[in-house]
Amino acid sequence: MTAVIGLLLMLFSVTDGVVTHCDGRQNGAQCYGALGGSVSIKMMDDFSEIHRYNLYKNKTVVMLGGKDKKPDSIMNNKYSFIPSNGTFWINNLSRNDSDEYRLRTLDTNGKLTSIHSLQLSVQAPVSSVSLVSECLSQGEMKVSCSSEGGDSPQYRWTLNGKSLTEAELLSGNKQTNIITLKQHVSGRLVCSVWNHVSSVSNETNICTCGFIYINCTFNGTKISKWVFKENNTLCVEPTTVSPTETHFTEDWSMLRCSLMFLFSVVSFVGICVYFKWKKIKSEKDEQSAERYRTQVLEDSSENEQALYIND
Incomplete structure (x- = not known):
């Protein structure tokens, strides 16, 4: 032993x-x-x-x-x-x-x-694996898997822990080093490269490249396609307002205008009343002043006459 x-x-x-x-x-x-x-x-x-x-x-x-x-x-x-x-x-x-x-x-x-x-x-064993992904014009994603070293390498792909299916693949297959994924595919993509003496893998997170699927009828034409969300102008309906909302908006606008008109009238009347009151008060003040001056003059004249008689 x-x-x-x-x-x-x-x-x-x-x-x-x-x-x-x-x-x-x-x-x-x-x-x-x-x-x-x-x-x-x-x-x-x-x-x-x-x-x-x-x-x-x-x-x-x-x-x-x-x-x-x-x-x-x-x-x-x-x-x-x-x-x-x-x-x-x-x-x-x-x-x-x-x-x-x-x-x-x-x-x-x-x-x-x-x-x-x-x-x-x-x-020769596989030493390392690298992944390169590329978004295509219609939202598909092309992914390349390459390895260093390794004789007769073989490839295996999984998405979110499960083997890729035909519903997820646009071209290629899960045994090739280059695949193209359909527009809706996203998640954790893993490429494993192996031969009879080694096995190495690498992973990346796949997104939908910013594309959305349009399925509608516009001006009598049915539209079904993937489009870039940020540039989408297809089947975008204008913003509509319900009759109730329209009626409420119109009523509120009329009420607001009426209140503004009423405020203007009240303000105008108030200003007129104020100036009228100022004028009346001014006239009264002048009349009072005039009566005071007259009274002073009369008192002064009487005093002078009394002094003359006494002399």
């Missing part, structure tokens, strides 16, 4: 790349490994009773071993084998590691007891 743990630690220290796993027990299995990473291939359930085994890469022996013999790798840092669980490892994967691998087992007499093969394909 200690030897197995030590071997695993050695395997993971060889590379910090992607680790993939494959069941290669079935003859003709297809396995995938990430470029720069490692792949573990389950070759057999138990090798403890296998007298001798050889592993070939195409026609070249890459691993030898047996019941009483420690596995011997042609390239110690490249290939490893754990007999107790029948797992074969390939580290620091390169393009050249893509090939056919064959396992041959032999008995004590050197007779071939079994042979089966598998195909290994090494792919």
